[in-house]
Amino acid sequence: MRAVVCTKYGPPDVLQLMEVQKPSPKHDEVCIKIHASAVTASDIYIRASQLPLRFLLPMRLFLGFTKPRKSIIGMVLAGEIESVGKDIKRFKAGDQVYGITGFGLGAYAEYKCMKESDSMYGCLSLKPASISYEEATAAAYGGLLALQRVEEGNISPGQKVLIYGASGTSGTMAIQLAKYYGAEVTGVCSTRNLEFVKSLGADQVIDYTKEDAAPPVGPYDVMLDTAGKAKDSTVKEQCKKALRSQANYRSIDDGKLELSSKRLVKIKELIDAGHLKPVIDRIYPMEQIVEAHEYVEKGRKRGGVAVSIKHPTMPHT
Numbered sequence: 001m002r003a004v005v006c007t008k009y010g011p012p013d014v015l016q017l018m019e020v021q022k023p024s025p026k027h028d029e030v031c032i033k034i035h036a037s038a039v040t041a042s043d044i045y046i047r048a049s050q051l052p053l054r055f056l057l058p059m060r061l062f063l064g065f066t067k068p069r070k071s072i073i074g075m076v077l078a079g080e081i082e083s084v085g086k087d088i089k090r091f092k093a094g095d096q097v098y099g100i101t102g103f104g105l106g107a108y109a110e111y112k113c114m115k116e117s118d119s120m121y122g123c124l125s126l127k128p129a130s131i132s133y134e135e136a137t138a139a140a141y142g143g144l145l146a147l148q149r150v151e152e153g154n155i156s157p158g159q160k161v162l163i164y165g166a167s168g169t170s171g172t173m174a175i176q177l178a179k180y181y182g183a184e185v186t187g188v189c190s191t192r193n194l195e196f197v198k199s200l201g202a203d204q205v206i207d208y209t210k211e212d213a214a215p216p217v218g219p220y221d222v223m224l225d226t227a228g229k230a231k232d233s234t235v236k237e238q239c240k241k242a243l244r245s246q247a248n249y250r251s252i253d254d255g256k257l258e259l260s261s262k263r264l265v266k267i268k269e270l271i272d273a274g275h276l277k278p279v280i281d282r283i284y285p286m287e288q289i290v291e292a293h294e295y296v297e298k299g300r301k302r303g304g305v306a307v308s309i310k311h312p313t314m315p316h317t
């Protein structure tokens with residue numbers, strides 16, 4: 001099969017498309033024929049491996065010193081179950097699925113084997129029927145990140161909720177989820193994304209690039225920072241000060257992403273009922289993975305960036 005291999009840590013061109021052995025499922029694994037993956041903030045961290053020293057050493061101990069031990073990277077997938085091991089209960093061949101491979105990586109490939117139960121090596125559920133495989137990748141990554149924080153924030157009807165970083169993969173999902181839970185939502189983004197964030201349902205929008213504008217008027221009950229702690233601005237600090245209680249500031253970087261198939265099922269139900277729509281900025285073919293990483297690394301994407309994986313008509317072995 002074809003897969004994208006990370007030959008060493010470094011810039012996007014360390015990624016190389018090559019022919020590798022197709023995996024076969026163990027008794028407790030499914031084999032997924034992948035139709036779409038995604039380029040996420042997590043993939044950039046793993047490929048570039050440019051972290052402060054205190055994070056770099058533990059991460060390289062875990063993932064590999066000069067290159068990832070699991071050389072096929074990629075954490076998000078959507079595809080079809082090709083075959084199942086004899087102990088598999090939740091899925092059957094032909095099921096359309098979406099999920100996250102976590103530290104199992106391996107989603108930049110034509111096939112991936114993984115367990116059906118949740119662990120740090122992934123979570124899987126049936127894919128929303130009403131969206132494409134590419135859209136499903138943004139639903140899995142952005143949806144899981146956003147739903148976890150929205151649930152932790154106990155967002156309830158009538159609350160004033162502020163989403164900082166509203167235009168990214170998780171921000172676009174967080175806006176829609178907060179509206180679904182009945183909050184009055186303010187989205188914070190840059191000038192070019194103001195109308196877009198309103199179109200997702202935000203009641204008000206704030207431009208974080210206008211530092212000389214009047215400070216945000218609170219008080220807000222909850223602030224979800226979906227941009228991540230590294231992305232700062234004067235307006236972000238002003239937003240924190242407009243919170244009713246500082247304890248209600250929640251960053252997407254506080255604690256690890258929970259790989260939960262239960263949440264994937266909930267996201268699927270919300271999408272298929274029309275309450276939630278994942279946003280895709282661009283779709284790149286797997287052959288252009290380097291260009292896809294170059295684009296995502298700029299940090300300006302709107303929603304998710306998907307990788308489309310086309311299979312040859314004559315299957316590889």
Ligand SMILES: NC(=O)c1ccc[n+]([C@@H]2O[C@H](COP(=O)([O-])OP(=O)(O)OC[C@H]3O[C@@H](n4cnc5c(N)ncnc54)[C@H](OP(=O)(O)O)[C@@H]3O)[C@@H](O)[C@H]2O)c1
Nearest residue numbers: 041165167168169170190228231232252253256257300301
């Ligand atoms: N806790 C965990 O386990 C875990 C796992 C994965 C990811 N994460 C975190 O989640 C973060 C978000 O990931 P994501 O994929 O949703 O983000 P993303 O899509 O990569 O974010 C891109 C968006 O961020 C906006 N942005 C850039 N700088 C900003 C700033 N200073 N203030 C406000 N918005 C800004 C950009 O909009 P403009 O172009 O309009 O500025 C762009 O739309 C990651 O960066 C990472 O920190 C955490």
